Amino acid sequence: MAVPISQMWTVATYVLRQRWSGRKRYPLVLMLEPLFRCNLACAGCGKIQYPAHILKKQLTPEECFRAAEECGAPMVSIPGGEPLLHPQIAEIVEGLVARKKYIYLCTNALLLKEKIHLFKPSKYLTFSVHLDGQREHHDFSVCLEGGYDKAVASIREAVQRGFRVTTNTTLFDGADANSVRAFFDEVMAMGVEGMVLSPAYTYDKAPDQKHFMGRARSRRLFRALLSNRKKDWKFNMSPLFLEFLMGKRDYQCTPWGSPAYNIFGWQKPCYLLQDGYADTFAELMETTEWSHYGTESGNPKCANCMVSCGYEPSAVNDGFGSLRGLLAMAKSALFHDYPDRGALDLLSQPVKPVHAKNPLVNIEVPRASLEETRV
Numbered sequence: 001m002a003v004p005i006s007q008m009w010t011v012a013t014y015v016l017r018q019r020w021s022g023r024k025r026y027p028l029v030l031m032l033e034p035l036f037r038c039n040l041a042c043a044g045c046g047k048i049q050y051p052a053h054i055l056k057k058q059l060t061p062e063e064c065f066r067a068a069e070e071c072g073a074p075m076v077s078i079p080g081g082e083p084l085l086h087p088q089i090a091e092i093v094e095g096l097v098a099r100k101k102y103i104y105l106c107t108n109a110l111l112l113k114e115k116i117h118l119f120k121p122s123k124y125l126t127f128s129v130h131l132d133g134q135r136e137h138h139d140f141s142v143c144l145e146g147g148y149d150k151a152v153a154s155i156r157e158a159v160q161r162g163f164r165v166t167t168n169t170t171l172f173d174g175a176d177a178n179s180v181r182a183f184f185d186e187v188m189a190m191g192v193e194g195m196v197l198s199p200a201y202t203y204d205k206a207p208d209q210k211h212f213m214g215r216a217r218s219r220r221l222f223r224a225l226l227s228n229r230k231k232d233w234k235f236n237m238s239p240l241f242l243e244f245l246m247g248k249r250d251y252q253c254t255p256w257g258s259p260a261y262n263i264f265g266w267q268k269p270c271y272l273l274q275d276g277y278a279d280t281f282a283e284l285m286e287t288t289e290w291s292h293y294g295t296e297s298g299n300p301k302c303a304n305c306m307v308s309c310g311y312e313p314s315a316v317n318d319g320f321g322s323l324r325g326l327l328a329m330a331k332s333a334l335f336h337d338y339p340d341r342g343a344l345d346l347l348s349q350p351v352k353p354v355h356a357k358n359p360l361v362n363i364e365v366p367r368a369s370l371e372e373t374r375v
């Protein structure tokens with residue numbers, strides 16, 4: 001497992017304190033979106049389709065700190081948009097580090113080399129670089145030729161300067177499991193701490209609607225990817241969540257585990273859906289109809305979801321909150337190769353790469369608004 005002991009200890013003691021205090025619903029990771037604008041326009045993105053006046057807005061550092069304090073989660077993920085476009089991102093990171101939050105700054109890394117001097121290496125700060133696969137696949141996914149080379153150059157620079165670095169990979173239907181496994185080798189050779197994986201969420205606003213997976217296809221893909229695992233592959237994720245993705249265990253969604261805060265307020269119920277906003281974290285917790293969400297709820301918006309913001313907190317709570325969970329985590333640490341002959345058969349089945357079936361997705365947004373997105 002790639003997560004450092006100090007971070008695991010912080011999370012484990014936090015979970016135990018919540019349980020001992022009898023708190024039923026508690027956050028683990030604050031999803032802090034300081035802005036929605038980005039310097040890319042990926043085909044599967046559901047975050048950048050706002051009108052220009054919204055894309056120009058951003059949270060102030062004080063709003064970010066207030067959200068972190070209100071919610072109290074030990075970890076803060078900073079997605080976007082592209083956080084490095086925020087003119088005060090270094091101040092935001094510094095303030096969160098001072099509050100001893102473990103931060104995952106999610107970036108496409110196009111600006112990372114240029115801005116890296118603004119940050120100091122810290123056990124609390126990780127650059128989580130968006131990399132969706134090998135060169136051809138990543139460039140296709142982010143709709144930018146040369147995107148992979150730029151991201152990799154930034155990763156090497158950050159690793160060399162002593163920063164914690166992970167990659168962050170979203171997988172879509174048609175992903176070639178053999179290519180993704182070769183990609184894992186490439187990423188680990190870059191010297192990163194670990195990898196983060198997620199199946200894509202079926203955003204209805206994303207320009208490319210053809211490549212989202214249902215739950216069965218997600219499980220099949222992750223079984224092929226993560227069984228017969230190589231020793232040197234490290235994942236910066238809960239091992240029980242990886243087993244959930246492989247179809248080895250079942251969890252119910254814990255949407256309050258990763259509450260999302262952005263320029264509109266606290267988003268109901270999770271980072272992915274927008275069923276209204278609350279002004280405070282307490283109001284979010286009290287006024288959200290939690291029973292309306294999760295795959296078991298029958299809500300069609302949740303039907304295919306296996307995304308980490310809903311299901312990884314369930315796995316973390318299971319792992320640190322019960323003896324059975326702790327034993328399962330210990331087992332996954334000792335026997336981490338997951339031998340599976342059926343998964344080897346899946347790897348030998350032919351796959352047609354997505355970019356062979358479909359040319360690069362053309363993002364049909366008016367030129368002016370795309371330029372706005374890239375401000």
Ligand code: SF4
Nearest residue numbers: 038040042045081108
């Ligand atoms: S890098 Fe791509 S997926 Fe991430 S916010 Fe920008 S457009 Fe969306």
Ligand code: SF4
Nearest residue numbers: 253270293302305310
């Ligand atoms: S199942 Fe997915 S979309 Fe639905 S509430 Fe949970 S995380 Fe959000």
